[in-house]
Every structure is written in C-alpha cells, then in structure tokens.
Amino acid sequence: MPKAKAPTFPDPDHDHAPCRTEALDKAERLCRTTGKKLTNIRRRVLETVWESHRPIGAYDILAKLNQDGGRTAPIIIYRALEFLMDNGLVHRLASLNAFIGCSHPEHDHAAGFLICKECGSTVEIESKKLNDALASSVAARGFAVDTQVVELRGLCPHCNRQRAYAQ
Ligand SMILES: [Zn+2]
Numbered sequence: 001m002p003k004a005k006a007p008t009f010p011d012p013d014h015d016h017a018p019c020r021t022e023a024l025d026k027a028e029r030l031c032r033t034t035g036k037k038l039t040n041i042r043r044r045v046l047e048t049v050w051e052s053h054r055p056i057g058a059y060d061i062l063a064k065l066n067q068d069g070g071r072t073a074p075i076i077i078y079r080a081l082e083f084l085m086d087n088g089l090v091h092r093l094a095s096l097n098a099f100i101g102c103s104h105p106e107h108d109h110a111a112g113f114l115i116c117k118e119c120g121s122t123v124e125i126e127s128k129k130l131n132d133a134l135a136s137s138v139a140a141r142g143f144a145v146d147t148q149v150v151e152l153r154g155l156c157p158h159c160n161r162q163r164a165y166a167q
C-alpha cells in the first residue's frame with residue numbers, strides 16, 4: 001500500500017464531496033473487514049461529522065439529523081459517536097468538545113490536531129517521533145496515561161494569508 005501523504009489544510013473552496021465519499025467508503029470497508037455494523041444511524045452521524053473539515057458538537061449533529069422533523073434522541077447520537085470513536089472513525093477534540101472525522105481510520109494512531117481559530121478548519125497530524133518522545137518521558141516518570149490530547153490552535157495557511165493581505 002502506498003504511504004498516505006500528510007494531510008494539509010484543504011483549500012476553503014475545494015470540492016468537498018469526494019472527501020466525504022472517500023471517508024464513508026473507508027468506514028464501510030473497515031466495518032466489513034472487522035465485522036462491525038455500520039448501522040443507518042452510525043452512518044448518518046458519520047456523514048454529518050464529515051459535512052466539513054470543521055469540528056462539530058454532538059448537539060449540532062443532533063440538530064442536523066432532526067432538521068426534517070426527525071426525533072432522534074441525544075443518547076442515540078452519543079452511542080453512535082461512541083461506536084465511531086471506538087472504531088477510529090471519528091476523534092473527539094477535548095478543547096472544543098466536538099468531533100472530527102478521521103481520514104485514516106484503517107491503522108492505529110495517536111492523533112494530534114491543528115485547529116484554525118479563524119475558520120475552524122482542523123487537520124489531523126501524526127508524528128511517530130512526537131509520540132515516541134512523549135511515551136519515553138511518560139515512562140521515565142512511571143506515569144500511567146489515560147488520555148493523550150495534542151491540540152494546537154492557530155491560523156491555517158489560508159487564514160494566515162488573508163490576514164497578511166489585510167494588514
Ligand atoms: Zn474536503
């Protein structure tokens with residue numbers, strides 16, 4: 001398998017439909033190989049998370065799913081999100097209490113995120129070096145990690161450029 005290229009910030013005007021289709025295809029393949037069920041509600045929640053590259057909160061997901069008069073209960077959304085997280089299809093951003101789709105759920109990874117404070121666009125980063133460095137400083141202190149959160153806030157290249165023009 002060719003090595004996936006490092007994801008960069010998507011152009012704000014990019015055609016997003018293929019990103020979404022690819023993510024859903026991957027999810028379906030992954031569930032097929034692991035024998036998990038991508039039920040209708042899990043699929044719809046995943047689709048909603050993938051509506052953009054911006055994190056979305058559980059209540060916004062609920063509102064979108066119920067916008068045509070649906071009556072899906074919050075607990076159903078939470079359960080679906082739990083399934084999606086357990087299977088690496090979405091990540092939770094602790095600093096925002098929101099969710100983002102994972103673009104490479106097919107392999108285990110500890111994730112870090114770059115979050116644009118201007119447009120909300122978020123990109124997942126994966127660095128073995130960073131993870132190894134953290135793991136060894138943690139081990140040296142005999143610490144047992146529950147959760148690891150690496151979230152960096154700042155400006156994406158597009159917003160950064162706009163800011164430069166504005167000055
Ligand atoms: Zn996209």
Ligand SMILES: [Zn+2]
Nearest residue numbers: 102103111124
């Ligand atoms: Zn991921």
Ligand SMILES: [Zn+2]
Nearest residue numbers: 116119156159
């Ligand atoms: Zn931005």
